[in-house]
Amino acid sequence: MADVIKVEMSERLATITLNRPEALNALNAKMLSELTMAFEHLSMAADVGAIILTGAGDKAFAAGADIKDMAGLNGMEMQRFSEKGRRLEDVMAACSKPILAAINGYALGGGCELALACDIRIASDRAKLGQPEVNIGIIPGFGGSQRLPRLVGAGWAAELVFTGDSIDAATAERIGLVNRVVPHDRLMHEARALASKILAKGPAAIALAKACLRAAQEMPLAAGLAFETSAFGLVGTTQDKEEGIRAFLEKRAPAWKGA
Ligand code: CAA
Numbered sequence: 001m002a003d004v005i006k007v008e009m010s011e012r013l014a015t016i017t018l019n020r021p022e023a024l025n026a027l028n029a030k031m032l033s034e035l036t037m038a039f040e041h042l043s044m045a046a047d048v049g050a051i052i053l054t055g056a057g058d059k060a061f062a063a064g065a066d067i068k069d070m071a072g073l074n075g076m077e078m079q080r081f082s083e084k085g086r087r088l089e090d091v092m093a094a095c096s097k098p099i100l101a102a103i104n105g106y107a108l109g110g111g112c113e114l115a116l117a118c119d120i121r122i123a124s125d126r127a128k129l130g131q132p133e134v135n136i137g138i139i140p141g142f143g144g145s146q147r148l149p150r151l152v153g154a155g156w157a158a159e160l161v162f163t164g165d166s167i168d169a170a171t172a173e174r175i176g177l178v179n180r181v182v183p184h185d186r187l188m189h190e191a192r193a194l195a196s197k198i199l200a201k202g203p204a205a206i207a208l209a210k211a212c213l214r215a216a217q218e219m220p221l222a223a224g225l226a227f228e229t230s231a232f233g234l235v236g237t238t239q240d241k242e243e244g245i246r247a248f249l250e251k252r253a254p255a256w257k258g259a
């Protein structure tokens with residue numbers, strides 16, 4: 001049986017591919033566990049600077065949590081399944097490397113929620129996004145009711161969650177659900193180009209910037225500002241700060257050491 005996720009490395013860029021194209025990459029428990037382990041590993045790997053998450057095949061990023069698997073679950077089991085998704089997304093938030101979703105088709109339900117847990121979302125012009133859970137009598141279970149309103153505002157989140165409607169890529173871009181839309185056959189190229197830009201920056205600065213952006217989602221303003229001040233002090237202790245400033249003053253490109 002094929003691996004449910006694939007992890008590939010090219011230079012300092014890791015690409016994770018959800019690999020159940022026959023089920024439109026629907027997320028089952030095995031995939032959630034393997035994704036959690038992969039992000040934990042990549043977060044610690046010194047030779048990784050950024051991660052792209054995408055779906056196998058031409059149709060889907062992920063069409064949601066696996067409905068066939070959920071059919072047999074009772075309430076407690078549904079809760080555990082949701083907790084599994086939450087653990088994965090906690091690991092993605094804590095991951096010290098930026099995560100870019102390359103949304104190559106349907107990103108529905110748990111698939112949309114997985115994209116929401118990424119730091120940046122780039123969509124193919126064929127992508128369709130939505131939270132269709134109410135169509136099958138359930139609610140978002142992998143963080144959609146919390147991350148979606150934070151990203152697009154309460155009104156759009158309510159419309160998407162209450163109607164179950166999918167929106168096209170252009171609408172997703174307009175409401176801020178995705179950063180940008182690109183032609184389908186350019187998606188991976190554009191995602192890699194954006195990742196390369198990030199990979200050219202100081203790794204310690206990127207890791208601390210991600211921690212600060214996460215604090216902005218989770219902390220009241222005063223606590224978040226204090227967190228940023230401490231992180232600014234911490235980045236001031238790194239070799240990357242020494243090298244970055246010296247390179248600027250010497251009018252050359254920096255040679256990062258990564259701490
Ligand atoms: N779970 C399990 N299998 C799925 C799936 C899902 N979420 N989405 C698609 N599939 C399977 C289909 O059952 C089908 O398999 P079979 O050939 O064995 O029947 C295969 O993928 C291809 O799908 P379709 O034939 O349906 O493809 P389509 O092009 O006609 O339709 C679609 C595409 C509109 C995305 C449709 O598949 C669909 O509506 N999927 C379900 C979307 C959904 O409701 N997602 C939310 C799930 S609940 C959730 O995610 C909870 C949570 O928040 C944690």
